[in-house]
Amino acid sequence: MLDQTEGYTTADGRKIGPVVMEMKNITLRFGGVEAIKDISFDIREGEIRAIIGPNGAGKSSMLNVISGFYVPQEGQVFYQGQPRPPMKPYQVARQGIARTFQNIALFEGMTVLDNVMTGRLTHMHTGLFWQSMWKGKAEAEETVNREVAEKIIDFLEIQAIRKTPVSRLPYGLKKRVELARALAAEPSLLLLDEPMAGMNVEEKEDMSRFILDVNDEFGTTIALIEHDMGVVMDLSDRVVVMDYGKKIGDGTPDEVRGNQAVIDAYLGVAHD
Amino acid sequence: MSCVEGLLRQPLRVWEENTLTKTLEGADGLTSIPALLHRNATKFADAPAYREKEFGIWQSWSWSEALEEIEALALGMIDLGVAEGDFVAVIGRNRPRLYWAMMSAQMCGAIPVPLYNDAAAEEMTYTLGHCGAKYVIAGDQEQVDKVMEIQEHLPQFEEMIYLDARGLRKYDHDKLRSYAQVQETGRARRDDLIADMKARIAKLDYDSTAVMLYTSGTTGNPKGVVLSNRNVIETSRTSSEFDHLRQSDDILAYLPMAWVGDFIFSVGQALWTGYCTNCPESPETMMTDLREIGPTYYFAPPRVFETQLTNVMIRMEDASKLKKRMFDHFMAHARKVGPALLDGKPVGFMDRMKYKLGDLLVYAPLKNTLGFTRVRVGYTAGEAIGPEIFDFYRSLGINLKQLYGQTEATVYITAQPDGEVRSDTVGVVCPGVELKINDTGEVYYRSPGVFVEYYKNPESTADTKDAEGWVATGDAGFIEPDTGHLRIIDRAKDVGKMADGSLFAPKYVENKLKFYPNILEAVVFGNGRDECTAFINIDLTAVSNWAERNNIAYASYQELAGHPQVLATIQSHVEETNRSVAEDEMLSGCQVHRFVVLHKELDADDGELTRTRKVRRKKIEEKFHDIITALYDGSTQISTVTEVTYEDGRKGAIKATLEIRTAAVEKVTTRMAAE
Numbered sequence: 001m002l003d004q005t006e007g008y009t010t011a012d013g014r015k016i017g018p019v020v021m022e023m024k025n026i027t028l029r030f031g032g033v034e035a036i037k038d039i040s041f042d043i044r045e046g047e048i049r050a051i052i053g054p055n056g057a058g059k060s061s062m063l064n065v066i067s068g069f070y071v072p073q074e075g076q077v078f079y080q081g082q083p084r085p086p087m088k089p090y091q092v093a094r095q096g097i098a099r100t101f102q103n104i105a106l107f108e109g110m111t112v113l114d115n116v117m118t119g120r121l122t123h124m125h126t127g128l129f130w131q132s133m134w135k136g137k138a139e140a141e142e143t144v145n146r147e148v149a150e151k152i153i154d155f156l157e158i159q160a161i162r163k164t165p166v167s168r169l170p171y172g173l174k175k176r177v178e179l180a181r182a183l184a185a186e187p188s189l190l191l192l193d194e195p196m197a198g199m200n201v202e203e204k205e206d207m208s209r210f211i212l213d214v215n216d217e218f219g220t221t222i223a224l225i226e227h228d229m230g231v232v233m234d235l236s237d238r239v240v241v242m243d244y245g246k247k248i249g250d251g252t253p254d255e256v257r258g259n260q261a262v263i264d265a266y267l268g269v270a271h272d
Numbered sequence: 273m274s275c276v277e278g279l280l281r282q283p284l285r286v287w288e289e290n291t292l293t294k295t296l297e298g299a300d301g302l303t304s305i306p307a308l309l310h311r312n313a314t315k316f317a318d319a320p321a322y323r324e325k326e327f328g329i330w331q332s333w334s335w336s337e338a339l340e341e342i343e344a345l346a347l348g349m350i351d352l353g354v355a356e357g358d359f360v361a362v363i364g365r366n367r368p369r370l371y372w373a374m375m376s377a378q379m380c381g382a383i384p385v386p387l388y389n390d391a392a393a394e395e396m397t398y399t400l401g402h403c404g405a406k407y408v409i410a411g412d413q414e415q416v417d418k419v420m421e422i423q424e425h426l427p428q429f430e431e432m433i434y435l436d437a438r439g440l441r442k443y444d445h446d447k448l449r450s451y452a453q454v455q456e457t458g459r460a461r462r463d464d465l466i467a468d469m470k471a472r473i474a475k476l477d478y479d480s481t482a483v484m485l486y487t488s489g490t491t492g493n494p495k496g497v498v499l500s501n502r503n504v505i506e507t508s509r510t511s512s513e514f515d516h517l518r519q520s521d522d523i524l525a526y527l528p529m530a531w532v533g534d535f536i537f538s539v540g541q542a543l544w545t546g547y548c549t550n551c552p553e554s555p556e557t558m559m560t561d562l563r564e565i566g567p568t569y570y571f572a573p574p575r576v577f578e579t580q581l582t583n584v585m586i587r588m589e590d591a592s593k594l595k596k597r598m599f600d601h602f603m604a605h606a607r608k609v610g611p612a613l614l615d616g617k618p619v620g621f622m623d624r625m626k627y628k629l630g631d632l633l634v635y636a637p638l639k640n641t642l643g644f645t646r647v648r649v650g651y652t653a654g655e656a657i658g659p660e661i662f663d664f665y666r667s668l669g670i671n672l673k674q675l676y677g678q679t680e681a682t683v684y685i686t687a688q689p690d691g692e693v694r695s696d697t698v699g700v701v702c703p704g705v706e707l708k709i710n711d712t713g714e715v716y717y718r719s720p721g722v723f724v725e726y727y728k729n730p731e732s733t734a735d736t737k738d739a740e741g742w743v744a745t746g747d748a749g750f751i752e753p754d755t756g757h758l759r760i761i762d763r764a765k766d767v768g769k770m771a772d773g774s775l776f777a778p779k780y781v782e783n784k785l786k787f788y789p790n791i792l793e794a795v796v797f798g799n800g801r802d803e804c805t806a807f808i809n810i811d812l813t814a815v816s817n818w819a820e821r822n823n824i825a826y827a828s829y830q831e832l833a834g835h836p837q838v839l840a841t842i843q844s845h846v847e848e849t850n851r852s853v854a855e856d857e858m859l860s861g862c863q864v865h866r867f868v869v870l871h872k873e874l875d876a877d878d879g880e881l882t883r884t885r886k887v888r889r890k891k892i893e894e895k896f897h898d899i900i901t902a903l904y905d906g907s908t909q910i911s912t913v914t915e916v917t918y919e920d921g922r923k924g925a926i927k928a929t930l931e932i933r934t935a936a937v938e939k940v941t942t943r944m945a946a947e
Contacts, residue, residue, distance in 0.1 A: 012442060113328075150327035155438070160556035162328065213439055 007044055010237055017045030020189065020221055021066065026075035028061055035061040036072065037245040043189070048215055048222045050232045053242035054265060059225045060102065062242065063193055066223060067099050068092040093122050098187035100178040102194045102225075108167040112158060112177050113149065115166055119184025120145040152183045155217070156210060172203040176210070183214065190214070192224035196231055204228070208235055229266065233257065241265065304476035304501045306379045308543040313339035316519060316546045322368035325553035325561055333368060335546065341455065342372045346379035347465045348458030349407070352431060352449070356381030356472055359403040359484065363387045363396075363419075364411020366525040366551045369435055369451060371538060373409040378482065381472035382407075385484045385496075386529040388883045390876070392921055393418040397425050399486050403496055403727060404428045409451070412436040416448070423447075478502040483539075484727060485532050487679050488882035496727035497532075497679045506720035507682040508540035510703040514687065515649045521547035521568045522646070526558050531884060532679040533653070537571055540682075562643035570650045574657035575885065577672075579813070580642055581661050582789050586817050602630035603667070610667030615691045635668045644670050651675045651687075654884065656760075656779075658787030659695040666693065674698050676758060680736065680743055681705075682721035686758045697757035707758065713748040714764040748777075766889065768799035774861035776804070781853055781862045782887075788845045789814040790838075793874050795887055796864065797900060803865040805903040807896065808842055809833075809873055830871045830928055839933060842869055846935040854938035863937040866903050868910070870896075871928035877917045899930065908932055 007017045021043040028036040035058045043049045043066075051059050064070040065077065071086045078084065079095065087095075098119070106115050123145060124131075130138040153159055156176055161169060166177060175195065182190055195211065196204045208231060214220050226232045232239060233253040241249035241256055243265040249256045256262055301307050312321065312335040321335040333341065354360065360377040362384055364370050374384035385403050387396060389411065396418055400408070406428055410416045416434050420443075423429050434440060435451045458465070482504045486494040511517075525538040538549045547569070552561035588599055609623045619627075639645045650665070653675040665672045671690065676698035677683040686707070688699035701707050705719040718741045725733045737743045748767045749760040761767065762779040770776050778796040785794040785808065792811035798804035810833050819826060819835075826832040850863040874880040879891050893900060895914070902910035911929045918924065 014442075147327065150329075154327055157554065159328070159553045160560070209439075216441055217438065 010047075014046065014216075014237075016047045016237065019043070020045045020080055021223075022078040023062075023065070024076045024078065026062075026065055026072045026077070028058075028065060028070055028072045034245055036065070038075070039240075039242070039245075039247045040075075041240050041247065041250055043221060043223055044238075045221055046215070046219055047237040048211070048224070048235055050236035050239045051223065051225045051242060052227070052229065052232050052239060056244075057242040057265075058245040059242055060193060063099070063191055063223070063225055067097060067191055090122075093185065096186075096188035097191065098182040098185040098189075099191035100175070100182050100193060100195060102197060104171075104174050104178055106166045106174060106178055106181070109165060111163050111165055112169070112180075113153070113162050115177055116149045116152060116180045116184045117145060119181040120149060122185055123148075148186065149184050152180050155183075155213070156180050172199055172206075175199070175203075175207065179207075179210065179214075183218075183220075186218075187220060189221045189223065192222065194225055194227060196226060196228055204231055211235060302505065303478040304378065304473065304480065305375055305482055305504070305539065305543060306473045306476065308505070309335075309339055309342065309375060312543060312546045319519065319546065320548045321542075321546075322371070322549050322551070323565070324368050324551040325557070325564075328553075330550075330564070332548075338368070338372065341369075342375045342379065343469070344455040344458040344462075345372060345451070346376035346458065346469055347462055348454035348456070349376055349380050349382075349433075350465050350468060350472075351457050351461050352407070352433075352454060354380045354382050354407055356475070358382040358407065359385050359405040360407045360409060361385045361387055361400055361403070361405040362409045362529065363415045364389050364409075364435060364529070365555060366527075366529055366534070366538070367411065367435065368549070368551055370409065370411060370529060371525075371549065373433075373451075374483065374539065378476070379469055379473055381475060383481050383484055385486070386535065387486065388488075388528050388530040389415060390528075391418075391883060392877065392917075393421045394921075397422045398493055399496075400426050400429070402493075403484060406430045408432045410434045413439040416440060416443070476501065478505075481724065483535060485530060485535065485679055488884045488886065495729055495732055498724040498727050499532075499682055500724050503682040503721050503723060504536070504540045505544065506704065507684055508536060508544040510720075511536075511684050511687070512541050512545045514689070514703055515569070517541060517545045517547065517569060517649070519546040521545065521648070522565055523547065523549055523569050523571070524558075524562055524565050524567045525549050525551050526555070526562075527571065527573075528883070532683055533571060533677075536683045537569075559643070563641070564643075566643060566646040568646045568648045570644070570647045572650075572652060573654040573885075574652050574661065575655070577652060577657065577661050577665060578789070581664055582811070582814050584638070584642070585789070586814070589817075589821070599634055602634040603664075605630055606635060606667035607663060610669060611663060611693075614666055614669055614671060615693065631669070639668055639670065644668070647671065649673070653677060653698075655886075656783040657695060658783075660787065662695040676760065678745060680723045681717060681719060681745075682723070684721060685715075685717050685719070685745070688757075692755070692757070694757070697752065697755070697759050699758065700756050701758075707751070708742070709750060712764065713750065713761070713767070715745040715747050715749045715758070715760070716742045717745065718742050766799075770798060770804075770861045771800060771802045772861065775858055776862060777859055778804075778862070778889075780859055781806070781849065781864065784849045784852060785845065785864075790818070790841060791845060793881075793887070795874075795889065795892055796862070797893070797903070798862065801904065804862050805900070806846070806864045806867040807892070807899070808846075808867055808869050810838060810842070810869060812873070829873065830926065833869050833871055834928070834931065839869060839931060842867070843933050843935055850935060850937050854940055860938075860940040863940075864935055865937055866932055866934050868899055868903060868930050868932050870899075871912075871930060872914055872916060872926055875916075877919060878915070902932055 009015055019042040024040050026036055026039045051062055053059050065072055068087045076083050124141055126138040126141055153162055158176060166174060196207050215222055239253055239256045240247060241262045248261040248265055249259040317336040318334045320332045321338045323330050323332040360382045362370050362373050377384040385405060387399055407430060408419050410419060410432055419432055431447050433449050433451050433454055437450055479500050479502060482499050482501045484496050484498050486496055523537055527534045542549050550565045552558045588596055605626055609619050609627055612619050647670050650670055650672040652672060673688040673693050675687040677685045684702040685705055686699040687702050705717055708716045710716060722741055722743050746764050747760050748762055748764040749758055751758050762777040766778055768776040776799050781796045782794040785791050790811055791808055793809035795807040796804055812829060815832060815838060819832060846864050846867055853863050854860045876883050880888060882888060898912055899910055909929055909931050914926045916924050916926055
């Protein structure tokens, strides 16, 4: 098994750091439904961690627990070594956690650039008054933020749609814009909710490349939920497998692939 | 004998010697690209030399800044071991740093070899192996990957320098170095190496090699065309004077760096006149960047002009009724008087006023949208341009002209002078160029731009260039008796005879077909046969727009291409073309009797087109031989399987059943009898 404190080195030579986020015995209920049952796992610095499972396995609920949107009834979330109290989404964002959504939550009427700039909100400190005056510190601040936004636009190769309203873009590009907005926050932990849902093979390949590049270039820790087994196995360092709210597997893609419980969950067996 | 022959023995229009400024060979020591660069860094020190849009902002470098960057890279390359006479390949999209890399190579006494950045790895194996490039300067990860993939076939390959570090962190940096790192070393070791570099530059003379460019090769392997400093500088000088190019001009560099035109516009003429070369942010943003820069000197193949016009027309379809009527009304007026105004011919007062009004309401805003507001000299070449397309731009007041040239001539053979512009000729001989047409109708030229040789290929050199320096263009054409303008009919080897002996010139018909916005590409067959037939590619942009407008559903290119209504439209285009072909006595035998709309777009990746998008007839004939057979055996449909290559090199197959249509042809009464 893996060393608890030091981290490890991946097959392709990347250094994975210590645990940044730890879920301990998380149980989440909605009324009488137990969406997550006593799940524990951790996310290490610099790794790509995937959560997979069939429909209704509780993946999105898990991501919402990580992002602080849901507060579990039982168990504790540790972030950077500290137990995390219930928080508002903006507080989570300030902690350096950014996310994308399964159903795309962009500002449709705004341009791509403006959408990406909204990702910089947590980095803006001047007040409404000075921003509306466009003077002094506010101007300098926007210049810096625009620079960050432009670097991300360049990184994700969306220069050509910089000034295009989001509503005019096709689905695959919207997904990319959403990733851009999340990256603009310069997160230390990036949560991706089904980044490849509804994409064709080519778009999936592009997105996979961007996810790997983000991890490689910015050293961002990435936790992602995905449906598509093939993509996940190629992309992630470690995988958590969920089924019916329970954790049925956890480990490297190879370990998970050989796990009988996982095979059963994906290929199906008779449930008595 | 050929009917072209009668027109051949015409006196040539000879450019008067005294219209040229006489630059003595080697005067001012301007006998190499580095020498020109030094001159510009002193003469135009603070004027912008290069701009590139990056991170949403136009970054610019003055001539003196550019020189500093180029020298730093050159010194770093010397430190790396680049020796005189080495070949340095440059692969990537148009970026100032890659243009600098070519000049840095020249400063090291090495020879830059720009390659097509969209070439597949196997295609690069040939060129890199043929020139034995020891060093490769690659734009980004994509290019680095390709070279890595083939490096085992390249025993002489030593080191690669990359520009964009993205995605390369985990690569084995044994043979990899970043551009910035090489420049860094160059700056640090400047004092040790500068003397060596100066000595290498001093050795460059008018006859040393400036660059080697690979021809796209419609047949066989590409050939390495060696161009000397004399070729590049002389041609740049005379052509700059011909079009009165000046230091304050701006160009947008977006055509492949491996193409001779880009080398002359972005390096040769840019260095000679000192104008500014602007590079787009990415290939996709080209149109936006074009608008922002507003070049004064612009070059595009006909395809770009066609696409732009198609886009304008599609968008006008969506415009409000008032705007549409205004557009139609004023464009009709522009067609009437615009070209005459541009040529400085007399135009009535009222017409002038109306044109002014039209300019205010329609032409100027349209030109602004297209990015052509400031264009003073615009060129199109490479293929014939449709007269309607050509007239459209000229009627807007854009000085669009035609030019005829080739790599072996360092571009310029003929060009249209201001005021003598027509869509059916390619202009008069360029300054310093001599032209002759031999008895088979093939065009020959001799000029200071004539290439030195094909690298490591003396047989081909001898086949193309004779002892007196005359070069065969491979094109058949004639010179118009009264105007001295050259008209090109077709590639000489493609010009053939029909079974009855009449002239067969496929390109002539193909061009007519391609002038329809719905037709992207056409290939006409018929050499040695009784009648002509054609393959047609639909233009997806135009046809899909039409389909949407008419509520026609389709799931794929293949389905749209085979739609009966699309076929009917194409048939009407073919029949119209036949009527127009029939009017030409010489070529009336080339009417298209039967045609098929292809199920896939002809593509360079499948070897059907060259990288500069010229049709490779032989390849197509071999690949689609079953369809050609069906075109001639009278069948009404054909089932076929075609292999396709995806951009990443994987292969797949497309199955299709194609309908073969028969088009009406005009009765020909005045066919030239074969003698």
